[in-house]
Amino acid sequence: MIAARMRWRTDGTILYFLFLIYLFVTLLPFYWIFISSVTPRHRLFSIPPLYFPRYFTTENFLKMQTSIPFELYLRNSLIFALSASAFSVLLGFFAAYAFARIRFRGSSVLLLLFLLSIALPPITTVIPLYELYGKVGLLNTIQGMVIAMGSLITPFTIWVLIAFIKQVPVEIEEAASIDGASFLRLLFGISLPLILPAIGTMFVINFITSWNELLYPLVFAVDAQSKTLTVGLTEVALESTAYGKPWDLMSALSVIMIIPAIVLVILFQRTIVEGLTKGAIK
Numbered sequence: 001m002i003a004a005r006m007r008w009r010t011d012g013t014i015l016y017f018l019f020l021i022y023l024f025v026t027l028l029p030f031y032w033i034f035i036s037s038v039t040p041r042h043r044l045f046s047i048p049p050l051y052f053p054r055y056f057t058t059e060n061f062l063k064m065q066t067s068i069p070f071e072l073y074l075r076n077s078l079i080f081a082l083s084a085s086a087f088s089v090l091l092g093f094f095a096a097y098a099f100a101r102i103r104f105r106g107s108s109v110l111l112l113l114f115l116l117s118i119a120l121p122p123i124t125t126v127i128p129l130y131e132l133y134g135k136v137g138l139l140n141t142i143q144g145m146v147i148a149m150g151s152l153i154t155p156f157t158i159w160v161l162i163a164f165i166k167q168v169p170v171e172i173e174e175a176a177s178i179d180g181a182s183f184l185r186l187l188f189g190i191s192l193p194l195i196l197p198a199i200g201t202m203f204v205i206n207f208i209t210s211w212n213e214l215l216y217p218l219v220f221a222v223d224a225q226s227k228t229l230t231v232g233l234t235e236v237a238l239e240s241t242a243y244g245k246p247w248d249l250m251s252a253l254s255v256i257m258i259i260p261a262i263v264l265v266i267l268f269q270r271t272i273v274e275g276l277t278k279g280a281i282k
Contacts, residue, residue, distance in 0.1 A: 033251045035053060037061070037254070038053075038058070039060075041060070041248045060249055063249055072224055073232040074256075076221075076228050077229045077230070078260075080142055080213075080228055081207050081210040084149040085207040088150045088154040088202075092154050092157030093195075095158045096158045111159075111162075114158055117155050118159075122215055123215060126219050130220070138220075140221060140223060140225070145217055148216050157206065160198065161198055165191060168190075173190055176190055197271050208261045208265075211257070211261060217231045218234065229256075237250055
């Protein structure tokens with residue numbers, strides 16, 4: 001018994017130590033970006049490096065906001081990420097319910113095609129989409145980027161939601177149907193509330209994915225009216241200084257871009273945990 005307890009304590013200590021190493025490696029880049037964003041430019045390249053600088057400044061954030069149309073890019077990023085996430089979750093819920101509840105010929109093949117589309121690199125579809133958008137007038141519009149991004153993240157959303165919808169007992173819907181509930185009532189009044197944790201989890205995941213997306217905004221956004229913060233980061237990186245890249249401005253913009261994702265995860269933390277662990281049934 002004593003040997004088993006000693007072994008358990010030793011294993012726990014090793015796991016705790018490995019977790020600390022993982023936490024350090026994960027958080028170190030974020031710490032370094034934050035420190036670089038509040039450190040004056042001429043002190044960024046001090047030798048030895050200043051791991052705990054004594055001088056802090058907000059000048060980097062002010063300069064960054066004047067180097068690019070920050071407010072416009074921020075608004076475009078929010079519209080793009082929120083719209084693409086809502087579009088993918090709504091469409092994914094309808095499609096997942098159909099696959100989980102309605103039997104039709106070719107459903108397995110169609111699901112397989114969705115899976116294959118997830119494995120398809122997005123860059124392979126950029127040229128055809130660019131030509132198509134140019135013909136239909138969606139080029140250089142946020143709506144076009146939302147459609148492209150939504151179509152990219154919807155297949156994975158469908159696959160995840162199917163598993164949650166299948167966990168909802170069919171007997172609940174059958175009983176409601178016998179009581180006279182319409183199809184919309186079954187869909188939005190019974191199934192949707194039971195899988196809200198999964199819906200919230202997928203919305204957060206899709207928002208972070210869309211918020212960090214660079215390819216589609218970089219290709220389809222021609223002018224500042226439809227560019228996002230990810231494109232703004234590349235524009236800031238193109239500036240030349242005596243120290244090479246403007247690492248202070250890039251770090252300041254990176255910190256601002258991290259904040260929405262952190263806030264969203266904190267707000268939906270309970271929903272995310274419930275969606276990933278407990279599933280759809282309460």
